[in-house]
Amino acid sequence: MKKLLTLTLFATVATASAAENCRVINMGFNPAQDSSAVLTSGKAIATYLESKIRGVEVRTTVAQDYQALVEATRSGKLDFAWLSPVSYVQAHDQAGAQVLLKSVRNGGPxxxxxxxxxxxxxxxxxxxxxxxxxxxxxxxxxxxxxxxxxxxxxxxxxxxxxxxxxxxxxxxxxxxxxxxxxxxxxxxxxxxxxxxxxxxxxxxxxxxxxxxxxxxxxxxxxPGDTLSVRSDYQTGCADVVTRVRAAIIGMKSDPAGQGLLKKLYTIDSMIPAKDADYNVVRDAVKASQKK
The missing domain is CATH 3.40.190.10 (Periplasmic binding protein-like II)
Structure with a gap:
């Protein structure tokens, strides 16, 4: 009986720990332009998500450069990352990151x-x-x-x-x-x-x-730049991932949300994406390395 109680207690603590890990979201942003402006916009996105998803805390950071964003995703320091197409391909092919959404501008993704x-x-x-x-x-x-x-x-x-x-x-x-x-x-x-x-x-x-x-x-x-998720976070925190994805898709129907995306990277909206959308990027990477 004592062993059973110990196992039950361990399982309860593990579940609580997993829930806590899912509650705190670490989100990284691409330094494609002035980092201070991106950080301000990123924090506004975080506040928006916290207002839409009860019980989560979204912590934001802007990477020093494109590669640093990939490395932070690979090392588990970030759960979600706004990755450029090439950075996404690297994060997916080297660390299993999964694309959730891609950006739409001027009516096209x-x-x-x-x-x-x-x-x-x-x-x-x-x-x-x-x-x-x-x-x-x-x-x-x-x-x-x-x-x-x-x-x-x-x-x-x-x-x-x-x-x-x-x-x-x-x-x-x-x-x-x-x-x-x-x-x-x-x-x-x-x-x-x-x-x-x-x-x-x-x-x-x-x-x-x-x-x-x-x-x-x-x-x-x-293909549009991405919102991608670390693979083990997607597995362990599937409900939170679903909610974040839905909240960001829903920003296109909310004037406040639209404004935040526009300020972030002049994005009109974010739509569902799949890995195969980025095969053209893989082809371009190979072509660009030829002399």
Whole structure:
């Protein structure tokens, strides 16, 4: 009987511990732009989720860079992460992270990468970039590295010998500023359409400065950035995962929620996603590594 009571007590404590672990949610955000702005928006998202899901506490952090967000997910420091497409593929293929949702902008669950230049540079085509300087965003940025490099490789261009100098800006807003200030000749960054009217340069620059920039090439569409979950958290805290997923999907029907997503990463809404949606990203990663 004593052994039975001990086992029962142990099971009760274990259950309580598991419930506590599920109650506290650690959520990480992608440092695609100014980290302080992302952190403010992330905290607002956390407060929103706490208001919709009774009994949870959402703790937020902004990773130093894309790879750090993947590592924090892999090591179990984060339960949920707002991952870029390439970062999601890494987190899934290396650590089993699962995609829950993907972002929608301008009516579609995808965006593009664009090579952007100053209009007065005389650069009109991709070939005109030969011998010029370029700023990428991050080695694990889909729009800021992987897809534009894959585009060049598909045209028989070796990016490592094509440009006179390559640098990493770290964030899209920093890249836009470096281009506008004349520090580099071109940048690879995200675009929300293929008309040149909406992208990082229109988000992070005043209209008069944005109008001085132009797109010379677009990549193929990129599936939207993700909200993903650590696999063992999804297994052990399935009910919380379901509630978080539903609350974020529901933000599109709530004016307050819509505003929070827009401030976070200019997202219109989040919709269900599956891993197969990101096979095109895996293909681009392989292509971008060719010389």
């Amino acid at each position: 995808y965006y593009w990468s664009a090579f952007v230049v100053r209009k007065d540079s005389g650069i009109k085509t991709l070939n005109d970039l030969r011998g010029k300087t370029v700023a990428w965003i991050d080695p694990t940025s889909a729009a800021g590295y992987t897809f534009p490099r894959a585009l060049l490789v598909s045209k028989g261009i070796n990016p490592d010998t094509f440009f006179s100098k390559q640098t990493f800006a770290g964030k899209h807003d920093a890249a836009v500023l470096s281009l506008a200030n004349g520090t580099v000749d071109a940048i690879a960054t995200f675009s929300n359409n293929t008309q040149g009217t909406s992208g990082s340069w229109t988000q992070y620059l005043p209209a008069d400065k944005a109008s001085q920039l132009a797109v010379v090439a677009y990549t193929k569409p990129i």
